[in-house]
Amino acid sequence: MGRPVPTATHCPYCSFQCGIRVVAGNRPAVLTPWEDFPTNRGGLCGKGWRAAELLDHPERILVPLVRSHRDAPLRPTSWDDALDRIVVAVRRSQLRYGPDSVGCFGGGGLTNEKAYQLGKFARVALRSASIDYNGRFCMSSAAAAANKAFGIDRGMPFPVQDIAKADVIMLVGSNPAETMPPVMQWFDEGRAAGARHIVVDPRATPTALGSALHLQPVPGTDLALANGLLHLAVREGLVDEEYVATRTAGFEAVRRTVRAYWPDRVERITGVPTAAMREAVRLLGEASSAMVLTARGAEQHSNGTDTVLAFVNLALALGLPGRPHSGYATVTGQGNGQGGREHGQKADQLPGYRGLDDPAARAHVAAVWGVDPGELPGPGRSAYEMLDRLGVDVRVLLVMASNIAVSAPRSDHVGKRLGALDFLVVSDFFLSETAARADVVLPTAQWAEEDGTVTNFEGRVLRRRRALPPPDGVWTDLEILRALADRLGRGRYFADDPRTVFDELRRASAGGPADYAGITYERIDAEQGVFWPCPAEDHPGTPRLFTERFATPDGRARFHPVEHKEPREVPDHEFPYRLTTGRSLQHYQSGAQTRRVPALMAIEPDAYVELHPTVARRVGVSANELVRLRTRRGTAVFRARITENIRPDTVFVPFHWVGANALTNPELDPRSRMPEFKACAVSVSRID
Known part of the structure; x- marks a missing residue:
């Protein structure tokens, strides 16, 4: 018998949906790169490379x-x-x-x-x-905001390749270097050509450490930061008045709102220095092409929809959405x-x-x-x-x-x-x-x-093909x-x-x-994916949205005035720190899959909490010791990681283990019904 023919399919993890090939003549299946797939170009993260190990895992359920x-x-x-x-x-x-x-x-x-x-x-x-x-x-706040501003929700309204061509990119609450590593090749390509990247994150993540400028706000204050940046854009004459006049509606109400977000006030709210805000606005406003990308860090709040709208306002005022190699996008998380x-x-x-x-x-x-x-x-x-x-x-x-x-x-x-x-x-x-x-x-x-289709974060509909029964x-x-x-x-x-x-x-x-009427399995196979909307089989699909009009009745994008509000819980004497949650490099979602992969568990076996050295000294904890976190909802125990890459008023826990979400606040965004995962009050104590 000849060698089995590899089956072209896609990784089961994040929304990048990397192209892979599965060789499965006999179990166990083996993964090989799909070098010419246009998004990941053969790249995979550690989770993706080990995805086949789960197919024949000894803990797999085989009977009802x-x-x-x-x-x-x-x-x-x-x-x-x-x-x-x-x-x-x-x-x-x-x-x-x-x-x-x-x-x-x-x-x-x-x-x-x-x-x-x-x-x-x-x-x-x-x-x-x-x-x-x-x-x-995950995506509900971004979806609600996109529908209000643009009339349609497609996380990324342009192909991922456009990232490499943008002169300036601002990433807000996004850490793709750990959550979506293969996408970093497009950011790296842009930086190699001279692009400047700005990262907004309370932590100095690997993504932030590779940026030209890192803004490190207090968790839950991103909306105030966005309004403050727009205030500076107005003051410094960086608003694209022609674009605003011809392609948008409602800017004057937003202009009036952001007058109250002068730099000193925003610095007091967010902790971001005025000089850093000015540098960020000038980079975005003076670039020939620029992008604003938001993710869960901005969205998983009880005011997540308004926070996304604030960054949409900034992008619209600078004339970015629909322009070549420019725009606003939200980075989808799940597969x-x-x-x-x-x-x-x-x-x-x-x-x-x-x-x-x-x-x-x-x-x-x-x-x-x-x-x-x-x-x-x-x-x-x-x-x-x-x-x-x-x-x-x-x-x-x-x-x-x-x-x-x-x-x-x-x-x-x-x-x-x-x-x-x-x-x-x-x-x-x-x-x-x-x-x-x-x-x-x-x-x-x-x-x-199994066979089926998935839609990646670009809006590209892809085929998941069965490689073995x-x-x-x-x-x-x-x-x-x-x-x-x-x-x-x-x-x-x-x-x-x-x-x-x-x-x-x-x-x-x-x-x-989200019109898929013109998308067929055959077209997906022939074209390496088809972008929706695609209303007919002779329609080419829509890799780039908003180039001529937005999906609103009059074709104009909508500004929305929004105001900063404190998170529903703020630190006090009993709970003196802010807790924020997120993902880590080795694990995915609730960890039900990745915590069963020995190689991943060998690298990251335990639930952990990141503490600034100031916090660690205050509570008397050393690296790798156990600490107890307590909120108004419960307690959980984690192993301490001490790092200067986090704000001294903030602690961070990945949510891949039992315990993290026992602490988080279920307060809901009134529009999206998104819970407040990213900010609540917490105490930290050492366990003897």
């Missing part, structure tokens, strides 16, 4: 698991038994408490087909309004974070980024699905609001591609709510902290074992949803073939903001 009662251990069973148990629980709950008592919680790692099908399953098979997903904890939020697993959304409360949208999607629009439920609760009511309003929950016991804010409380459910079902390939609490666990196929007895999520729909008497509305589901998704999205 059930428990006879809540305190009993999980035991293997047949698929028929597991699915029948789920259907009995669903019917019992809906008969007693109504359709919305059964909920679904999805994930930004689901393929487009699975995210679409999960939303359809909730509304057509369950007829329930109770659905949301973990992307609510299919872009596609996952477009096609219906959000509480208020239908496929194609349509609003669930829009009668025309309901009529269009209902026609594609073959149901009456009146059958579709209305908008439900957002992610944390739904989790907070588990066991009260939602009595049965189906979780796919999410480990909410670790990743949700106030995770100890969410864990108690999971325990209050009448019935919990989790589809996963490992026994995550959430799956370990379930009444039924369904084993599902992994990334290299799942282990015997393991199903795909599409097969699980179809089988459950069959048992609920709604199977005629569902398919389990990815191509069939994608073709239906294309029809459902047609005419919507």
